[in-house]
Amino acid sequence: MTGTPYLSLAEIEALAVAAHAGQTDKAGRPYAEHLRAVAEGVRVRGGSDAQIAAAWLHDSVEDDALSETWLAGAALPAETKAMVLALTKSPGEGIEGYTRRILATPGALLVKEADLAHNADPVRLAVLDAPTRERLTAKYARVRALLGLTEPGAPTC
Numbered sequence: 655m656t657g658t659p660y661l662s663l664a665e666i667e668a669l670a671v672a673a674h675a676g677q678t679d680k681a682g683r684p685y686a687e688h689l690r691a692v693a694e695g696v697r698v699r700g701g702s703d704a705q706i707a708a709a710w711l712h713d714s715v716e717d718d719a720l721s722e723t724w725l726a727g728a729a730l731p732a733e734t735k736a737m738v739l740a741l742t743k744s745p746g747e748g749i750e751g752y753t754r755r756i757l758a759t760p761g762a763l764l765v766k767e768a769d770l771a772h773n774a775d776p777v778r779l780a781v782l783d784a785p786t787r788e789r790l791t792a793k794y795a796r797v798r799a800l801l802g803l804t805e806p807g808a809p810t811c
Contacts, residue, residue, distance in 0.1 A: 659729065660729050660730055660731060661707075661728065661729050661730060663703060663706055663707060663710075666707045666710045666711065666730075667689075667690075667693070667710050669710075669711075669720075670686070670689050670710040670711055670714060670719075671686045671689070673714055673719035673720050674686055674689065674713070674714070674717065674719050677717065677719070679778075680782060680786065680790070681778055681781045681782060682781075685713075685717075688713075688772060688773075689709070689710055689712075689713070691768075691772040692709045692710075692712060692765070692768045692769045692772055693706050693709040693710050693768075694768075695709070695767075695768030695769075695771055695772060696708075696709040696764055696765055696768045699764055699767065699768060701761075701764050701765070701768075702761065704731050704733045704734045704737070704761060705734075705737065705761045705764055705765055707730060707731075707734045708734045708737035708738050708741065708761065708762070708765050709765050709768060709769070711725075711730075711734070711738045712737075712738060712741045712742075712765055712766075712769060713741075714738065715738060715739070715742045716741075716742045716743055722739070725738060725739070733760065733761060736759050736760075736761075736762075737759055737760075737761050737762045737765055739759075740755045740756050740758070740759035740762040741756065741762055741765060741766060741769070749796065749797060749800065750800065753797060753800040753801050756801060757801065757802075763801060763803075766797075766801060767801070767803055770794050770797060770798055770803070773790070773794055774790075774791065774794040774795075779791065
């Protein structure tokens with residue numbers, strides 16, 4: 655891959671949107687809206703281009719939209735690839751191991767923080783049925799706690 659330029663953020667965005675074409679989130683919205691929100695969340699939090707790229711691709715391997723083989727050969731910085739793999743939860747993997755891997759991978763925590771912020775957005779959660787909303791709210795709070803992130807508006811004592 656020597657001499658090959660990396661994909662631009664615009665190319666990565668187009669690739670991610672195409673890879674997730676036809677997919678919807680739990681609320682029935684086009685999945686690309688989630689990817690866009692996470693990438694923007696990383697950008698406004700001061701993330702690097704490598705982190706923004708990882709935000710666009712953060713669910714691509716986990717959702718089988720793109721393969722690990724594709725990722726390995728993609729014209730992306732090694733740090734972006736590492737973040738995408740760190741953010742990819744394996745089937746049956748425990749949440750503790752998953753969060754430890756995120757914490758151990760430079761740059762991945764900021765991407766996960768933006769992902770959780772969008773996933774836990776009350777506007778998004780409001781359209782879900784109560785049991786699903788409660789289950790996801792508890793899940794996201796647990797992940798935030800394991801990652802050392804405080805809940806917005808939560809007491810700090």
